[in-house]
Amino acid sequence: MGQCGITSSKTVLVFLNLIFWVENEVDRSIQKVYKTYNGTNPDAASRAIDYVQRQLHCCGIHNYSDWENTDWFKETKNQSVPLSCCRETSSNCNGSLAYPSDLYSEGCEALVVKKLQEIMMHVIWAALAFAAIQLLGMLCACIVLCRRSRDPAYELLITGGTYA
Numbered sequence: 001m002g003q004c005g006i007t008s009s010k011t012v013l014v015f016l017n018l019i020f021w022v023e024n025e026v027d028r029s030i031q032k033v034y035k036t037y038n039g040t041n042p043d044a045a046s047r048a049i050d051y052v053q054r055q056l057h058c059c060g061i062h063n064y065s066d067w068e069n070t071d072w073f074k075e076t077k078n079q080s081v082p083l084s085c086c087r088e089t090s091s092n093c094n095g096s097l098a099y100p101s102d103l104y105s106e107g108c109e110a111l112v113v114k115k116l117q118e119i120m121m122h123v124i125w126a127a128l129a130f131a132a133i134q135l136l137g138m139l140c141a142c143i144v145l146c147r148r149s150r151d152p153a154y155e156l157l158i159t160g161g162t163y164a
Contacts, residue, residue: 023113030061030109037072039082050084052108056115059085062107064100 033045053059059081060066067073067081079097086093090102097103 026113026116027109030112034061034066034070037070037082039072039076049108050082052112053082053084053104056108056111057087057104058106058108058111059104060107061109063105064097064103066107068097 033049036043036045037049038046039050064081064085067085073081080095081097081103083093083095085095085103087102087104093099093102095103
């Protein structure tokens, strides 16, 4: 029982460390994924970017102007961002930078980090709850052992060095 509590505490420390590490790692990863985006032949990275932008209502890394620095933007030469940047309320949106009010203005990096930190906090709370249950179990075992030693109804089964 004690080993589980120690392991649970170590898990909490690992996740606390991950909360601070995740922001740097997300920044590095998201930069790489945005550079490999190609909207014409959707590969896994492109589908992931489009999915994140639609689900989190965001566009680009910090904002929609980040798309201007990508190879996809330079190759298409149409001065637009992916359609996944279009607001749901904009029915005629074609991703054009000429109409920024049709695009999500918030970047995805901060929202992805926030979402990951929320998930990790749930995991940390679950680990802490597990550790508390383990501690309660150890406390109950100690109470039972203490009462057992004082209760005359309990007898030792060892007599003369052998088990009876």
